Amino acid sequence: xxxxxxxxxxxxxxxTQVVNGQKKEVHLCEQCAHEEGYMNFTNESLSLHHFLTxxxxxxxxxxxxxxxxxxxxxxxxxxxxxxTYAQFRRKGKFGCSQCYETxxxxxxxxxxxxxxxNTEHVGKIPKRIGGQLHKRKEIDQLKKELQQLIEDENFEExxxxxxxxxxxxxxxxxxxxxxxx
Amino acid sequence: MSLQDFxxxxxxxxxxxxxxxxDIVLSTRIRLARNLEQVPFPTSQDQESQQKVLQHVEQExxxxxxxxxxxxxxxxxxxLEPIEKRVLVEKHLISPNLAENTETGAVLISENEQAxxxxxxxxxxxxxxxxxxxELSEALQQAQKLDDWFEERTRYAFDEHKGYLTSCPTNVGxxxxxxxMMHLPALTITNQMNQIVxxxxxxxxxxxxxxxxxxxxxxxxxxxxxxxxxGKSEEDIVEDLKSxxxxxxxxxxxxxxxxxxxxxxxxxxxxxxxxxVLAHSRxxxxxxxxxxxxxxxxxxxxxxxKNVSKNILNELMVLTQPGFLQHYAKKSLHPNxxxxxxxxxxxxxxxxxxxKN
Numbered sequence: 378x379x380x381x382x383x384x385x386x387x388x389x390x391x392x393t394q395v396v397n398g399q400k401k402e403v404h405l406c407e408q409c410a411h412e413e414g415y416m417n418f419t420n421e422s423l424s425l426h427h428f429l430t431x432x433x434x435x436x437x438x439x440x441x442x443x444x445x446x447x448x449x450x451x452x453x454x455x456x457x458x459x460x461t462y463a464q465f466r467r468k469g470k471f472g473c474s475q476c477y478e479t480x481x482x483x484x485x486x487x488x489x490x491x492x493x494x495n496t497e498h499v500g501k502i503p504k505r506i507g508g509q510l511h512k513r514k515e516i517d518q519l520k521k522e523l524q525q526l527i528e529d530e531n532f533e534e535x536x537x538x539x540x541x542x543x544x545x546x547x548x549x550x551x552x553x554x555x556x557x558x
Numbered sequence: 559m560s561l562q563d564f565x566x567x568x569x570x571x572x573x574x575x576x577x578x579x580x581d582i583v584l585s586t587r588i589r590l591a592r593n594l595e596q597v598p599f600p601t602s603q604d605q606e607s608q609q610k611v612l613q614h615v616e617q618e619x620x621x622x623x624x625x626x627x628x629x630x631x632x633x634x635x636x637x638l639e640p641i642e643k644r645v646l647v648e649k650h651l652i653s654p655n656l657a658e659n660t661e662t663g664a665v666l667i668s669e670n671e672q673a674x675x676x677x678x679x680x681x682x683x684x685x686x687x688x689x690x691x692x693e694l695s696e697a698l699q700q701a702q703k704l705d706d707w708f709e710e711r712t713r714y715a716f717d718e719h720k721g722y723l724t725s726c727p728t729n730v731g732x733x734x735x736x737x738x739m740m741h742l743p744a745l746t747i748t749n750q751m752n753q754i755v756x757x758x759x760x761x762x763x764x765x766x767x768x769x770x771x772x773x774x775x776x777x778x779x780x781x782x783x784x785x786x787x788x789g790k791s792e793e794d795i796v797e798d799l800k801s802x803x804x805x806x807x808x809x810x811x812x813x814x815x816x817x818x819x820x821x822x823x824x825x826x827x828x829x830x831x832x833x834x835v836l837a838h839s840r841x842x843x844x845x846x847x848x849x850x851x852x853x854x855x856x857x858x859x860x861x862x863x864k865n866v867s868k869n870i871l872n873e874l875m876v877l878t879q880p881g882f883l884q885h886y887a888k889k890s891l892h893p894n895x896x897x898x899x900x901x902x903x904x905x906x907x908x909x910x911x912x913x914k915n
Contacts, residue, residue, distance in 0.1 A: 457598065458598040458599075458602040458604070459602075460602065468601070469726070469727070470599075470601045470680070470725045470726050471599060471601065471723075471724075471725050471726075471727070472598055472599055472601055472602035472725070473597075473598040473599055473602055474593065474595070474596070474599075474715040474717070474723040477717060477720055477723055484727070487727050488720075488727060488730070488788055491727055491728050491785075491786075491788075492730075492731065492786045492787065492788035492789050493762055493786050493789070494789075495731075495786070495788045495789020495790070496719075496788070496789070497719055497720075497788070497789060498717070498718075498719060498720055498721025498722075498730075498731045498732070498788060498789070499789060499790065499791050500721060500731060500732040500734070500790070500791045500792045500795075501702065501705075501721075501722075501732060501791075501792055502716070503709050503714050503716050504706065504709065505709070505713070506716055506718075510718065
């Protein structure tokens with residue numbers, strides 16, 4: 378039997394899909410099957426893939442939504458790498474860090490199931506970001522103080538606090554510029 | 559190549575040291591998954607960005623040293639022969655998945671082969687560290703330092719809430735997978751593993767056989783590792799794993815004592831039969847070899863077999879895999895030929911022990 382796609386090679390992968398009661402048979406050579414994504418999993422990722430797709434609440438979430446919304450979600454695409462929501466659903470893998478923002482509203486139920494109910498990181502923080510985190514928290518604190526000082530009409534002290542916030546913001550900007558790759 | 563040279567080639571230098579609880583724990587592994595900021599993950603199949611990552615690693619880290627990890631060498635998958643790739647997989651220095659990435663896959667290996675950093679596997683960087691025996695705290699500490707060294711010259715993809723961003727949702731957060739490789743013959747013989755495994759799973763840890771498919775653990779070797787990476791600090795992940803492993807070690811020791819008391823002569827018989835098979839067979843399948851090696855190692859650990867080095871299980875489990883056999887034979891072997899070669903190799907290896915004494 379010839380490969381249905383390239384018609385060059387002998388078909389090596391035979392796949393039967395049942396969609397809405399309609400049986401569809403697919404016969405492809407190994408290379409085309411790879412390209413079509415029928416063979417894109419090794420042993421380990423096969424089990425992991427099944428494990429993930431079974432636990433992803435996609436279908437459930439999708440079924441509960443009005444049709445229009447479902448269609449919109451299916452074409453939801455990550456600007457960072459072009460991964461669509463449907464592809465993410467199929468592969469169970471992100472394409473880039475931006476995917477985390479793009480598909481954000483769907484991710485917490487997944488993280489909860491994989492990580493025993495957790496959705497927040499509590500471990501190591503890179504040194505570069507660690508310093509910034511502290512600075513940002515200090516800025517938040519200072520802003521509250523600033524508000525209070527303005528209400529109390531203590532403008533002299535408020536000016537000091539404002540300058541301190543400015544300095545911290547500049548430091549964050551600078552450390553964002555430094556370093557490469 | 560002489561057998562001794564071949565063994566030296568096959569056994570990573572770090573494996574020759576003896577670690578804590580080495581009668582039961584063979585090795586400790588720490589793995590950190592890391593990605594570079596603003597570069598699509600390798601899963602996106604974007605060749606250009608993967609090349610960029612590879613170049614960055616080559617420029618910054620090739621032939622560099624960091625503390626006890628000397629002379630990192632960058633090995634590109636595309637430049638390896640199929641057997642060489644298989645050998646790296648069998649030594650657990652690269653994953654089967656990375657071995658398939660001939661375009662942009664690479665691995666940075668330290669001189670003592672204790673640290674290996676896979677480049678363009680599922681994530682840009684997979685920092686792996688091996689220790690002999692039960693050494694979780696030390697391994698984590700060193701892995702964190704190595705990670706800091708990488709971070710000095712690399713901007714990682716990190717999110718305040720989600721931690722280190724990885725291509726698979728199962729690794730996000732710490733990106734940490736801590737694994738302990740254990741030899742548990744007595745718990746297996748006494749059928750206790752069937753009860754222990756579900757108990758360990760309930761604690762959020764995963765148990766799997768190291769060699770062999772599915773649930774069957776070849777050579778009674780099991781790997782216990784954490785599953786959760788989000789919502790728990792690295793130290794807590796390691797501490798929790800440590801306390802479970804300690805309990806398993808205790809249970810295995812008790813089970814060994816129990817068998818010795820209850821059926822010492824049967825156990826002794828089993829161990830020496832296996833020794834006989836290894837010492838005299840002319841054809842041996844990997845499954846039988848693994849079983850016999852496990853018995854002999856148990857015999858060494860409980861003092862029944864003397865004058866054979868402890869490392870024989872670790873060593874021969876690596877050496878008798880198809881990649882290494884073919885590397886030793888210097889040609890590709892048909893499965894039947896492999897069984898014949900395997901038997902030869904094991905016999906020669908045991909003879910080597912006799913000459914030592």
